[in-house]
Amino acid sequence: MSGDDDRGRGILSPADRRYLRGAANLSSVQSERNARARIRDRVYDGALDFELLVERLSERDRRLVFEKRFGGMAGTDAFDALVSMLAFCYLAVGDTDVEFERALREAINVAEAGDERAASVDLDVTYHSLTVPELRRKLDREESLSLTELSFLQSSEAVSLRELARYFGDADAARRGIDDGRIQSKVTEF
Secondary structure, eight states: OTTGGGSOOSSSOHHHHHHHHTOOOOSSHHHHHHHHHHHHHHHHHHHHHHHHHHHHSOHHHHHIIIIIIITTSSTTHHHHHHHHHHHHHHHHHHTSSSOHHHHHHHHHHHHHHTTTOOOOOOOOOOOOOOOHHHHHHHHHTTOOOOHHHHHHHHHOTTSOHHHHHHHHSSHHHHHHHHOSSSGGGTOOOO
16 A cells, blocks of 8 residues: 555554565564564454444444545555455454354344344355466467466466566556556456
8 A cells, every 4th residue: 555654553553564565674583573473463452443343433433434534545545455454354264263154244244233134145255276377278368367367377487477468468568467566456356
């Protein structure tokens, strides 16, 4: 997200953000361990805070954050922040013994209960393996590739940027289409 270092402390402090980006030089192995432990503690405490936010933060205050602040963000920053927030939650649920669909169903119903309604939630997730040979075949057949597939190929040493450039017609288009710095350049629906 642009302007990251100018932001105040959220779950992460500005120093935490620099560390996670690899831009901070910590003086010792123990300093790195301490930084990682502080981040883990803040993520844990932040996750526990969401129950209080759902129950006690007023609708007005929530709207002032998401309609006013996120709504006023330039370009795609708000979308990318929300996608990243949900992706982190998806990964976090996977680290527990809670089923994601059950957690999602309950979360939606907790949110809808305030409007005196309930929701039926059905989630259908289909996984697709990403392999260089299969994606190279798709490139050779000139089939369209998702941003996820392009990002996978771009990060693979088995496919050169020149091969991907042929997919786009020129090298500049390949670089623009593969990674423009946004999270959505790295993931998308199949």
